[in-house]
Amino acid sequence: MFSFVWKKFRDLKINQKTLIFSAGAFLLIVLALVTDFKTFLKISDASTHLQKHVEFLSRLGKANWAIINYAQAHFEYADEYSNDKKVLFIKRSEELKPAFDSLKQFIEIEYRERHDSNNSPDLTVNNLSFSEFLDQEMDKLNQFTQKTLQAKNKDELKIIHKEIHPATFDIIYDLQDVNYKISVLREDLIFQIDNLKKGAINGMIYIYLLVLFGMLLIRFLIHITINKPLVDLERVMKQTNFSKSLRANEIAKDEIGNLARSYNKMMQHLRVSYDSMSEETQRVKSILENIGDGVIVTDSENKIIIFNPMAELITGFRESEALNEDLEKILIFKEKEHFGYIQKNLTNQGYCKPENYCDISKKSGGIISVKGAANRFQFDEHDFGSVYVIRDATKEKEVNEMKSEFVSITSHQLNSPLTAVQWAIEVIVSEKFGKLNDEQRNILKSAYKSNSQMRELVKDLLDISRIETGRLKLKAETLDLKETVAAIIESMVPIIEPRKQTIVLECESSFYIDADKTYFRQVIQNLLSNASKYSGESKNIAVKVTNEIGMAVVSVRDEGIGIPIEEQKNLFQKFYRAGNTGENEGNGLGLYIIKEIVQRFKGRIWFESIEGRGSVFYVSIPINKESNKRKGGEYGKKTVSSSAANN
Numbered sequence: 001m002f003s004f005v006w007k008k009f010r011d012l013k014i015n016q017k018t019l020i021f022s023a024g025a026f027l028l029i030v031l032a033l034v035t036d037f038k039t040f041l042k043i044s045d046a047s048t049h050l051q052k053h054v055e056f057l058s059r060l061g062k063a064n065w066a067i068i069n070y071a072q073a074h075f076e077y078a079d080e081y082s083n084d085k086k087v088l089f090i091k092r093s094e095e096l097k098p099a100f101d102s103l104k105q106f107i108e109i110e111y112r113e114r115h116d117s118n119n120s121p122d123l124t125v126n127n128l129s130f131s132e133f134l135d136q137e138m139d140k141l142n143q144f145t146q147k148t149l150q151a152k153n154k155d156e157l158k159i160i161h162k163e164i165h166p167a168t169f170d171i172i173y174d175l176q177d178v179n180y181k182i183s184v185l186r187e188d189l190i191f192q193i194d195n196l197k198k199g200a201i202n203g204m205i206y207i208y209l210l211v212l213f214g215m216l217l218i219r220f221l222i223h224i225t226i227n228k229p230l231v232d233l234e235r236v237m238k239q240t241n242f243s244k245s246l247r248a249n250e251i252a253k254d255e256i257g258n259l260a261r262s263y264n265k266m267m268q269h270l271r272v273s274y275d276s277m278s279e280e281t282q283r284v285k286s287i288l289e290n291i292g293d294g295v296i297v298t299d300s301e302n303k304i305i306i307f308n309p310m311a312e313l314i315t316g317f318r319e320s321e322a323l324n325e326d327l328e329k330i331l332i333f334k335e336k337e338h339f340g341y342i343q344k345n346l347t348n349q350g351y352c353k354p355e356n357y358c359d360i361s362k363k364s365g366g367i368i369s370v371k372g373a374a375n376r377f378q379f380d381e382h383d384f385g386s387v388y389v390i391r392d393a394t395k396e397k398e399v400n401e402m403k404s405e406f407v408s409i410t411s412h413q414l415n416s417p418l419t420a421v422q423w424a425i426e427v428i429v430s431e432k433f434g435k436l437n438d439e440q441r442n443i444l445k446s447a448y449k450s451n452s453q454m455r456e457l458v459k460d461l462l463d464i465s466r467i468e469t470g471r472l473k474l475k476a477e478t479l480d481l482k483e484t485v486a487a488i489i490e491s492m493v494p495i496i497e498p499r500k501q502t503i504v505l506e507c508e509s510s511f512y513i514d515a516d517k518t519y520f521r522q523v524i525q526n527l528l529s530n531a532s533k534y535s536g537e538s539k540n541i542a543v544k545v546t547n548e549i550g551m552a553v554v555s556v557r558d559e560g561i562g563i564p565i566e567e568q569k570n571l572f573q574k575f576y577r578a579g580n581t582g583e584n585e586g587n588g589l590g591l592y593i594i595k596e597i598v599q600r601f602k603g604r605i606w607f608e609s610i611e612g613r614g615s616v617f618y619v620s621i622p623i624n625k626e627s628n629k630r631k632g633g634e635y636g637k638k639t640v641s642s643s644a645a646n647n
Contacts (some may be wrong), residue, residue: 024214024218025214025215025218028210028211028214028215029211031207031210031211032204032207032208032211035203035204035207036200036204039196039199039200039203039204042196043193043196043197043200047193049189053182053186053189054186055106056103056106056107056182057179057182057183057186059099059102059103059106060103060175060178060179060182062099062102063099063100063102063103063175064172064175064176065099066092066095066096066099066100067096067141067168067171067172067175068168068172069092069095070089070092070093070095070096070141070168071164071165071168072092073085073088073089073091073092073093074089074092074144074148074157074160074161074164075161075165076088076089077089077148077157078154078157078158078160078161081153081154081157086149089148090149093141093145096138096141097138100134100137100138103130103134104130104131104134104135107123107130107131108131123178123181125174125177125178126174130178133174137171137174140167141167141168141171144160144163144164144167147160148160288306288308289308289309291308291310292310292391293310293372293389293390293391294308294310294311294312294313294314294315294372294388294389294390294391295307295308295310295311295387295388295389296308296311296322296327296330296331296387296388296390297385297386297387297388298327298385298386298387298388299379299383299385300379300383300384300385302326302327302328302343302386303324303325303326303327304322304323304324304325304326304327304330305323305324305385307319307322307323307330310391311390313392314360314362314368314370314390314391314392315330315331315332315360315362315363316362316363316364316366317330317363327388331360331388331390332360332361333358333359333360333361334358334359334360334361334367335358335359338354338358341354342354342374345374346374346375346376346386350375350376351373351374351375351376352373352374352375353372353373353374354371354372357369357370357371357393357396357397358370358371368392368394369392369393369394369396369397370390370391370392370393371390371391371393371396372388372389372390372391373388373389374386374387374388374389375387421447421451422448422451425444425447425448425451426448428444429441429444429445429448472596472597472600474515474516474519474597474600474601475516476514476515476516477514477515477516477517478512478513478514478624479512479513479514479515479517479520480511480512481507481511481512481513481545481552481554482507482508482511482545484517484520484521484524485505485507485524485543485545485554486505486507488521488524488525488528489503489505489528489543491525492525492528492529492532495529495532496532496541499532499535499536499537499538499539500537500538501532501535501537501538501539501540501541502539502540502541503528503540503541503542503543504540504541504542504543505543505544505545506542506543506544506545507544507545508545508546508547511545511547511552511623512623512624513552513601513621513622513623513624514601514622514624515601515621516601519597520597520601520621522593522594522597523594523597523598523605523619524554524556524619526590526591526593526594527556527594527617527619528541528543528556529590530558530590530591530617531556531557531558531560531615531617532558534558534560534561534615535558535559535560535561535614536559536560539558539559539560540559541556541557541558541559542555542556542557543555543556543557544557547623548620550622550623550625551603551620551621551622551623552620552621552622552623553618553619553620554618554619554620554621555616555617555618555619556616556617557614557615557616558614558615558616559613559614560614560615561611561612561614562609562610562611562612562613562614562615563578563607563609563611563615564578564611565611568607568609571591571607572591572592572595572605573588573592574588574589574592575588575589576588576592594619598619598621601621601622602621602622603619603620603621603622604619604620605617605618605619605620606618
């Protein structure tokens, strides 16, 4: 009979076997849960009563303290007879009613519902219900309070205190009697809960032993009827070499046979995918090996994981030497801060593309110039890496230096004849050699204007040449920022006067910075000139100087045309002009030059702009703290204005 039942059971489908196993396990778990639940209900009921008794004792304690504080306050008032003590006494008397009401409310809500329960206390005091007792004693205390407040001198207060002291003592004594009754019930409940816990533990030990035995039996049956037939299939699945045509046994017609057939189909698709992936990997490898730029890929810890042949040629390190090394040990910058700058930009922005050339040291010790970019990317949800693309720009740098040298020489050569032309036009316009008619005068004015624009362009080209070749020499001196900016604004009056514009300066006093006066003047003049140029007639230009955590910040706000948002990123590039500037004059070099100057002051320049509403340009430069200490550090507000109307 047993062998017949066993054979029938063994031939069942896996889902049918699983259903039988699950039902058996479910029944065992239900048995354990029912037993647990019954015990839990008993403990929960006892715990609820215990919690209510503890809450009652807490409120009773607060009432006791309120009475004690009341008596103490009355004693101090009677002893000192001062207004402060009277106020304290009134406050303590007002605390009595909330404490008594809290007790009454708790009794009416919690104990009234359980007056028939064995765990409900007998709260009668002097043959009165507890609520009636509380009302009676509260009335007494209120009468004492009224007498106290009506007392006219210290002696009357002391007489009243002799009445209050025994009265409050009696109340506290009666409350202590109630406290004792509740404490007895609490201890009894704690004892009941301990007994329930011990019984529950003993009962659960037997129940869980039974459950454990049942689970072991089910596990044995699963092993015999399901696990064993899967052993052969598991051996096949452990094979990871996709190049071999291994197949699982498909003879069985049950679920395991179906699983074997599905596995064989999956392996067939995997082989196709593996072949395709191999081809793609080979294609990427071929690209990396033949690309003209050095490609370096690092993981989240800046360890090199890809190092292509061009990177080997640029750095002088072999791939085997570079892999798993820190990037900083392989890509060795001559200026150490360049590496920190790149890493900071990768962390903050996710990419970095330095505008200037970077010099790196090769393994052999030689120095080469490189240009490139870096970008951060996600390996997966939690891990990231970085890719660095670099190229040897040594020749390019030499060509650019030659170009800058050519521009410098050419600009110097142009400057002299342009100065002579300007002088000649000025002499003719002065009519030293004869009167001019209106047409001649207009032609000469146009020529003078064009010559001035050409001289400005030559000057800008000279500045760019000095910047790019590192020959821009700055002579730092300590400048009073308020006086310097005010003087620059005064020099702008001839420019803003025809447009009827107003420049208003708001400056905190005693700001001192270290900067080249000539080039700092060029920075502020350029910003003011642009603000005037791109603002309409009768517009205001606001200049503000503030102290921002050790940095002097000069802001120039205009009411002009603003800068389109899609063009803002290019504003500090050479020869770039926004598309909405119209016919306003300019060569697109000014902002590039002042950005380079400000950076050499160890400062920075940035802006905020809304098209059609105006722009605000900010320049921040470190404050000379020593000069500020010596020359005064008091800060105040003062407004200086220059307008066409007042000049």
